[in-house]
Amino acid sequence: MTRPEVQSLSIGTVLFALAACLPFLSDAYLLSIGVTIAMYTVLATSWALFSGPTHYISLATAAFFGLGAYTTALGIEHLPYWLLLPIAGVLGAVLAALVGLATLRLSGVYFVIFTLGLAELVRQIITWGQNMSGTKGLYVLTAITEEHIYWQLTALAALVFLTGWLIARSRLGFAVRILGDDEEVARHVGIHTARVKVLLFMVPGAVAAITGAMLAPRYVYIEPAIAFTPMLSFQVVIMALLGGTGRLWGPIVGVIPFTFLWEAISGTFPNQTTLLLGLAFLAIVYLLPNGFTGLLEAARSRLKGAPA
Amino acid sequence: MTPVLSLRGATKRFGGLVAVDDLDFDVAEHDVVGLIGPNGSGKSTTLNLISGALQPTAGSIALNGSEIAGLPAQDIARRGIARTFQLVRPLASMTVLENVKAGAVFGHRRRWGRDAEAQAMRMLEKVGLSRRAQAPMGSLTYIDSKRVELARTLAGEPKVLLLDEWLAGLNPTELEQGIALIRSLRDEGRTIIIVEHVMDAIRSLCGRCVVMSSGAKIAEGTTEAVLSDPEVIRAYLGTDDA
Amino acid sequence: MDILFTGLLLGGTYALIALGLNLQYGMARVINLANGETLVAGGFGAYWFFTAQQVPPLLTVFLVAPLAFALNWLIYVVVLRPLVKRAKSRGRIEVDMILTTFGLSFVAVGLMLALFGGDYFSYSYLARPITLIGETYALNRVTAFLGAALLCVALWLWLYHSRTGMSVRAISVSPESAGLVGIDVPRLAALAFALGGAITAMGGALVSMFLTLDASTGVIFTLKALIIVIMGGVGDIRGTIVAALLLGVLETFVATVIDPGLTLASAYLLFILILLLRPQGLFGRSRT
Numbered sequence: 001m002t003r004p005e006v007q008s009l010s011i012g013t014v015l016f017a018l019a020a021c022l023p024f025l026s027d028a029y030l031l032s033i034g035v036t037i038a039m040y041t042v043l044a045t046s047w048a049l050f051s052g053p054t055h056y057i058s059l060a061t062a063a064f065f066g067l068g069a070y071t072t073a074l075g076i077e078h079l080p081y082w083l084l085l086p087i088a089g090v091l092g093a094v095l096a097a098l099v100g101l102a103t104l105r106l107s108g109v110y111f112v113i114f115t116l117g118l119a120e121l122v123r124q125i126i127t128w129g130q131n132m133s134g135t136k137g138l139y140v141l142t143a144i145t146e147e148h149i150y151w152q153l154t155a156l157a158a159l160v161f162l163t164g165w166l167i168a169r170s171r172l173g174f175a176v177r178i179l180g181d182d183e184e185v186a187r188h189v190g191i192h193t194a195r196v197k198v199l200l201f202m203v204p205g206a207v208a209a210i211t212g213a214m215l216a217p218r219y220v221y222i223e224p225a226i227a228f229t230p231m232l233s234f235q236v237v238i239m240a241l242l243g244g245t246g247r248l249w250g251p252i253v254g255v256i257p258f259t260f261l262w263e264a265i266s267g268t269f270p271n272q273t274t275l276l277l278g279l280a281f282l283a284i285v286y287l288l289p290n291g292f293t294g295l296l297e298a299a300r301s302r303l304k305g306a307p308a
Numbered sequence: 309m310t311p312v313l314s315l316r317g318a319t320k321r322f323g324g325l326v327a328v329d330d331l332d333f334d335v336a337e338h339d340v341v342g343l344i345g346p347n348g349s350g351k352s353t354t355l356n357l358i359s360g361a362l363q364p365t366a367g368s369i370a371l372n373g374s375e376i377a378g379l380p381a382q383d384i385a386r387r388g389i390a391r392t393f394q395l396v397r398p399l400a401s402m403t404v405l406e407n408v409k410a411g412a413v414f415g416h417r418r419r420w421g422r423d424a425e426a427q428a429m430r431m432l433e434k435v436g437l438s439r440r441a442q443a444p445m446g447s448l449t450y451i452d453s454k455r456v457e458l459a460r461t462l463a464g465e466p467k468v469l470l471l472d473e474w475l476a477g478l479n480p481t482e483l484e485q486g487i488a489l490i491r492s493l494r495d496e497g498r499t500i501i502i503v504e505h506v507m508d509a510i511r512s513l514c515g516r517c518v519v520m521s522s523g524a525k526i527a528e529g530t531t532e533a534v535l536s537d538p539e540v541i542r543a544y545l546g547t548d549d550a
Numbered sequence: 551m552d553i554l555f556t557g558l559l560l561g562g563t564y565a566l567i568a569l570g571l572n573l574q575y576g577m578a579r580v581i582n583l584a585n586g587e588t589l590v591a592g593g594f595g596a597y598w599f600f601t602a603q604q605v606p607p608l609l610t611v612f613l614v615a616p617l618a619f620a621l622n623w624l625i626y627v628v629v630l631r632p633l634v635k636r637a638k639s640r641g642r643i644e645v646d647m648i649l650t651t652f653g654l655s656f657v658a659v660g661l662m663l664a665l666f667g668g669d670y671f672s673y674s675y676l677a678r679p680i681t682l683i684g685e686t687y688a689l690n691r692v693t694a695f696l697g698a699a700l701l702c703v704a705l706w707l708w709l710y711h712s713r714t715g716m717s718v719r720a721i722s723v724s725p726e727s728a729g730l731v732g733i734d735v736p737r738l739a740a741l742a743f744a745l746g747g748a749i750t751a752m753g754g755a756l757v758s759m760f761l762t763l764d765a766s767t768g769v770i771f772t773l774k775a776l777i778i779v780i781m782g783g784v785g786d787i788r789g790t791i792v793a794a795l796l797l798g799v800l801e802t803f804v805a806t807v808i809d810p811g812l813t814l815a816s817a818y819l820l821f822i823l824i825l826l827l828r829p830q831g832l833f834g835r836s837r838t
Contacts, residue, residue: 055645102825109581110780110825112648117773121818128809171413171420178410181399188359190385190414190464275660281653285633285646
């Protein structure tokens with residue numbers, strides 16, 4: 001490992017250790033905001049691992065999340081909770097692989113369209129399955145507290161960062177940078193582009209499903225309309241792009257301010273959240289095409305370039 | 309001796325248009341073959357068929373006796389055919405060294421880590437750009453980005469190199485340097501197919517030529533013989549009796 | 551038999567909506583993810599004119615069309631064209647267009663929620679049975695189908711038998727060469743986009759005669775229209791119509807025989823088949 005690598009690794013460890021102390025403040029409101037931020041950090045960071053370099057906009061987060069939540073809801077009666085998390089991860093990865101195999105050979109437009117309806121599709125199928133079996137919602141009754149959920153999410157966030165860091169150092173990470181620049185060149189230097197994309201897409205698929213599985217106990221009662229909220233997919237896209245996908249820590253820079261903004265708007269004007277989402281999308285395209293981190297980098301390189 | 313690369317009846321149709329028509333030719337090891345012909349005669353399409361950018365409609369293309377026609381580009385690259393592009397395609401977000409490393413990591417002979425970096429450095433030295441290794445790709449001149457692309461194709465140690473108008477767009481000085489560079493590759497004993505309009509380059513680099521016109525092969529042989537063939541001259545200059 | 555006819559009636563209106571999108575995507579080269587909101591707005595228009603002003607929806611169709619045309623033209627010129635101009639690569643345009651039209655779609659939903667609230671809206675117009683070849687159908691569905699079919703024919707005549715229509719088709723095949731033969735590509739792209747919006751809004755007014763809409767249903771229509779356009783082939787009028795009828799029939803079949811809650815699943819079934827077997831569309835030639 002080089003020195004900057006050791007440096008960023010130790011900074012990361014310290015920050016995560018600090019973040020893990022939040023529940024000791026024992027402030028219920030802070031903790032609930034903390035859970036939300038941790039959740040979106042996990043989702044947006046893993047989203048950017050795939051969508052950042054490939055430029056394939058994935059709107060499937062809600063589908064994976066709902067799948068995970070349902071894994072907990074259906075499995076909690078039969079299996080220990082700790083076993084359900086990896087199962088959700090595997091299910092999410094498998095769903096991602098199937099979606100990827102169907103669409104990732106083709107242009108980005110097909111992928112966006114497919115993932116756009118995916119949450120609604122899974123929701124319809126689960127609703128239908130419940131109608132057939134005569135069940136409505138499911139109760140998830142556990143002893144898991146808000147603190148536990150927060151710690152789990154923080155640990156998962158650390159895992160996501162570690163995964164991202166390892167991928168960046170691997171052949172897979174190099175391959176995806178090449179294909180993000182020019183897919184034609186990638187193929188001609190010998191990269192199996194479709195395989196790389198499918199493999200990488202399985203990461204956010206698994207992570208979002210695990211996140212859903214972790215949050216199910218918070219909802220207590222799970223029904224399709226709760227587990228599959230399409231808004232979730234869009235919020236994740238906005239937060240990740242707002243922060244910037246050029247750096248591993250980029251999305252978190254978008255997650256924190258947008259979470260507070262969202263809380264404020266949905267608290268005072270609950271009917272205007274949709275409008276907020278729309279304006280955020282437009283702001284990203286017209287004002288912040290490279291996100292906050294892009295602004296920072298531009299400012300830094302201007303400072304560097306300026307005569308001392 | 310079996311040829312390294314051999315095309316038999318290679319054909320590509322786009323709807324009603326036959327871009328490459330029943331093409332046969334062989335390339336022996338250490339051969340530098342020029343693929344020439346007037347604009348629109350199907351040279352670049354032929355390269356695209358060999359590299360897997362396009363799938364042939366019919367016919368066979370064999371590399372060391374094994375069929376590669378219709379394989380996806382990445383599989384052909386791994387088996388040992390590397391190419392440059394007619395319009396240079398740099399990986400814009402990366403450094404010069406990373407551009408070349410791409411070929412070393414994923415090409416025919418695959419390397420990783422320090423090994424790949426060292427190989428990329430060697431290739432940059434070969435094309436004369438080792439001092440710019442850490443420069444961002446966007447800061448290079450046109451000929452330098454062409455050099456990087458050449459180094460990228462060399463980095464995977466391919467069995468066959470395809471150069472698609474690699475000399476196009478260079479000024480006279482650059483052209484001289486470019487020809488010298490390709491000559492040095494020839495002298496290393498590499499197997500190369502060159503698609504080129506610059507006839508001086510063809511004369512000084514290629515031992516043999518294949519001439520195409522309207523998608524079909526109209527002549528094949530030593531460069532000298534082919535270039536003095538009346539039918540070839542007619543194909544280039546057009547017929548007067550129209 | 552009943553399913554087939556009901557499905558075709560539904561498919562006819564889908565065809566009109568998808569043609570609107572295809573004009574925008576195939577001809578103007580904008581993947582408009584706010585297309586469904588244009589449709590819902592058209593439906594709102596029909597609802598409001600009918601309940602507040604007693605204007606029959608068939609007439610409203612001609613009132614919403616110019617409004618939607620003007621609005622979409624404005625969106626294209628003010629919001630979308632600058633993106634094309636500033637973009638460095640085709641891929642960047644695509645991503646920007648996707649994000650921008652998503653933004654527009656959310657803004658539209660937000661505005662409609664603010665103006666009309668989040669309730670479903672429906673009205674009763676021509677809601678009486680009519681008997682055709684021994685089976686009964688709702689008269690409003692039949693009327694909507696006839697209206698859609700007429701508009702489809704008119705659009706087809708315009709595209710294939712008028713000079714402007716021909717030019718619009720030319721820019722869909724190749725904007726570069728169209729420019730070379732003296733076609734004003736930017737103006738026609740704006741025209742195609744605006745016309746696409748107008749057609750979608752007319753489709754919305756027709757659909758509102760027999761479907762219940764609300765401010766946030768737009769995305770489902772966008773999705774179905776996109777699937778139809780991809781299935782039929784981007785820029786392909788005939789393919790779009792066939793694909794729309796196919797989806798209408800399949801959806802009606804699934805809704806009647808299996809479960810009305812699975813209509814999107816049936817659209818996805820078609821979508822997956824197309825992606826795996828014929829990504830270039832039903833009648834498309836494979837692009838190389």
